Amino acid sequence: xxxxxxxxxxxxEPDAFSIDDLQRVGTEPWSGVRNYQARNHxxxxxxGDGVLFYHSSCAVPGIVGIATxxxxxxPDPTQFERKSDYYDPKSTREQPRWDLVDVxxxxxxxxxxxxxxxKQHAAALGDGFALTQRGSRLSVLPVTxxxxxxxxxxx
DNA sequence: GCCAACGTTGGC
DNA sequence: GCCAACGTTGGC
Numbered sequence: 001x002x003x004x005x006x007x008x009x010x011x012x013e014p015d016a017f018s019i020d021d022l023q024r025v026g027t028e029p030w031s032g033v034r035n036y037q038a039r040n041h042x043x044x045x046x047x048g049d050g051v052l053f054y055h056s057s058c059a060v061p062g063i064v065g066i067a068t069x070x071x072x073x074x075p076d077p078t079q080f081e082r083k084s085d086y087y088d089p090k091s092t093r094e095q096p097r098w099d100l101v102d103v104x105x106x107x108x109x110x111x112x113x114x115x116x117x118x119k120q121h122a123a124a125l126g127d128g129f130a131l132t133q134r135g136s137r138l139s140v141l142p143v144t145x146x147x148x149x150x151x152x153x154x155x
Numbered sequence: 156g157c158c159a160a161c162g163t164t165g166g167c
Numbered sequence: 168g169c170c171a172a173c174g175t176t177g178g179c
Contacts, residue, residue: 135160
């Protein structure tokens with residue numbers, strides 16, 4: 001028996017990989033996460049969990065689409081590839097440090113929900129919400145059912 | 156392009 | 168085990 005569906009938010013720079021890219025490929029291994037907290041969140045993911053797709057480092061940062069978790073966590077192959085930007089010499093196949101999940105496209109939002117607007121709901125979203133916490137750079141973060149509902153009600 | 160905030164590294 | 172230095176993230 002699998003635990004009930006959970007929700008997450010995943011950041012991506014649209015110049016590198018956008019929601020349109022995800023729509024085109026359908027499913028994408030979320031490679032390159034090199035932050036332990038973000039990795040641990042991916043290890044907690046279950047197939048079917050909901051993902052808010054967020055564009056960062058762009059003109060209008062914000063939530064742009066919805067995806068679903070398509071696999072449980074498995075070792076990120078790029079950590080073993082010497083030529084990859086994500087190569088980690090401290091990683092071995094016996095003891096990989098970095099995991100990823102595959103993420104599947106579900107839909108684009110009717111409009112971008114800008115960070116600026118999300119911030120106006122910071123109080124309702126709660127102090128613990130990493131996206132609206134000052135200085136937070138976490139790229140994979142948990143979202144509660146209530147936060148998910150609130151954020152998508154802004155669409 | 157700037158810079159604040161954060162995580163990691165490495166010297167001691 | 169501390170902490171300064173460094174590199175990176177990401178909003179603006």
